[in-house]
Amino acid sequence: MKKVLMLSLVASFFVACGDDDSKPAVNPGVADGVITSLEDPDFDATNLKGIIGANIELPAGEYVLTSGLIVRQPYTLKLAAGTTIKAAAGGTDVYVIVEQGAKLDAQGTEAAPVTFTSNAATPEPGDWGGVILCGKAPISGGGTAVTEVVDHFYGGDDANDNSGVLNHVVIRYSGARINGEKEFNGLTCYGVGKGTSISNIAIYNGDDDAIEFFGGSVNVTNLLVVNAKDDMIDWTQGYTGTITNAYAVREAAYTAVSSDPRGIEADGNLDGLNPTQAGQSNPTISGLTIVNNAPVALSDVIKIRRGSGANISNTLVVWSASATVAPDDLVDCTDSLGDAMASTSVTFNASGAILNLTDLKPGVNAASINVTAGTSGGADTSAFGWTGYAF
Template sequence: MMKMFKSFLFIAALTVAFVSCSDDDDNGGGEAVATCTDGIQNGTETGVDCGGSCNACPPVKDGSIDSQDDPDLDPTDLKGNVTANITISAAQTWALTGALTVKSGAVLTIEAGTTFEATAGGTNVYIAVEQGAQINATGTAAAPIVMTSAAGNPRPGDWGGLVIAGRAPINVGATAEAEVIGLTYGGTAADDNSGTLTYVRVEYTGARINGESEFNGITLYGVGSATTVNHIAVFNGADDGIEFFGGTVNTSNVLLVNCTDDSFDVAEGYVGSSTNVYIVREEGFLNVTDDPRGIEADSNSSNNDAMPRSNFSIDGLTIINAANVEQADLIKIRRGCSATITNGLLATIGDGTASDVVDLTDGRGPAAGTTSIIANVLNVDVTDIKNEVGATVTLTEANAGGADAAVFGWTNFTFPAIVPNP
């Protein structure tokens, strides 16, 4: 009876081996090369050269990154839904080839010094963080995190950019759907935490989806105040540099260079503060929309009294237009929004011009009368102020003040000299 049982086990083992692998003697050396026919590791692989062992068959990518050794966590082809706590290593450059979406409950950690190179030419290449998810992108001055285009000749709009959705209040409904990729955002958690962005540089973003919608460099949808955003830079992007759709997140040390449309954009009940914001269009950067602005700030264009009203502050602001294109406004605040801007410097250099220095008017509603702007100006008309709401706007002709450029040394950006025009 025991011999019969052993014989049965031996025959069964041979059967499994036969089903699982086959031998191919055409490898030139007479050594059999196993090929998976039942997909021992993944359930689908067939006819794959396994290098002599069925257990070496590569797993199939399924579009979901659910562990640190998941095959979709591929530096040469990074995309998919992040469904677990995952770390992106700085040991290699990561080719971002599609949408990388951090799903609710997951945390995407990005090591200091990591570089992403995004495939150019599509609106389906971006990094997104859903409500309930987090991104912890913690670079350093010596090792910043860089998100850029993989194109040999990179241009604004090559790829989507970075999009984060949170659960902080907005004024266009209890929640809303993001215009670019359909993320849900908004809620009641003013102190919501979507993670950390520090020492992060984003380049060549702003891919256009249609005539009404396109990505920005960094888009913050209903992001809460427990989220950390500081030492960030957006370079050469189509549409806006950074845009806040509601939310309560605060920022500091923000550099926005060569944004095709608006550099710093506020809407939908954003309530937050920023310190040390530097905005510049360089000489020779001619990409422009119909109405590019340094700051464009709205509350709600359909109902200026919708709550919460956008109400933001910036302490330490520089806006420079050195490009030979006219900016519509250096600062445009409208549609019920209130702002407090202190220690500002607003200037044009060389051939750069501005249609308006400060404009608080709009056909869909002016800025709130509580708005206060105190800034020095250079090479612009100090009286160029449109103010019909009794807001406090104090502009002084002086080449002083503004943001501290020295803190952006980690970007290696060469700032233009702010000098009087001859």
């Protein structure tokens, strides 16, 4: 889990934005790092970078992302169905971030998804950063904070805040790491509100978490995670949304190792440093499948700690015969910086010869954990037919 500086929003942080961001930044004939139209000299489909300083729509096609692309508020970057953004293998210098008050409109279709991937000849996890959304929804303790990477504000008091639409979106080879404390993910939602629509998302081969929530209230439907090196699903700092119909898998050939990978890693407040804060994480998860086919283990299948609650139901955990190493814990609701909250409820079926179905740690607050041997429940994989993934 991560450390982020908690700050009040100060206007000086966005000096370049000015007092009135409703008008595009001007000087369209001069390259100034701000893209205001597709005719702007700063726009280059083979060298996409800089600031989106107007409402911009990219037609379907391929674009090469070579550095950070920042969508400035109050503008919207629209990516047509079938758009592919190929990120140069520049690690932490290459990413897409949407500021508070800005929007990403990435509405792919089953036949023509919007894709973010690496431009490397031989792509690898961590080739580039990832996709980041910053919203104005509440975080634990209230107020605002600054993102772990690339220093943008998030948080506020608008649970219904809208950061755009992501539908039929694929993210590959993301998760570049700055150091052991600061990493990009596939999709990172910082204080993202439930006015945002996130559905039909597929995240493959990331070098850190597939998806992480720092507070916020956004709901996610139909999430596919394949071969995340660290956590499949991660939340912290007061996340209260829902995740419905999610399938997360490590494949049989997957051998990458990180220090403490988990199916779910859940913190109530940031790093457990603020256990008395109001607004701790407490999301609802339903229709989740976690599968390990790999010969390397997850530290915990489900880890809920540091004041987080959760209501997890209709879930299936599968440990195949090729997964020769058992997890450290099946469900662990304990931590030196605080256990899961008392209202936590985890119910699932589990299948796997080496799984210990009694390896359950409810913690001092006696979280409700119910595990049954069986293969029913979990995600409806038919929802992921558009990805072509072979289950």
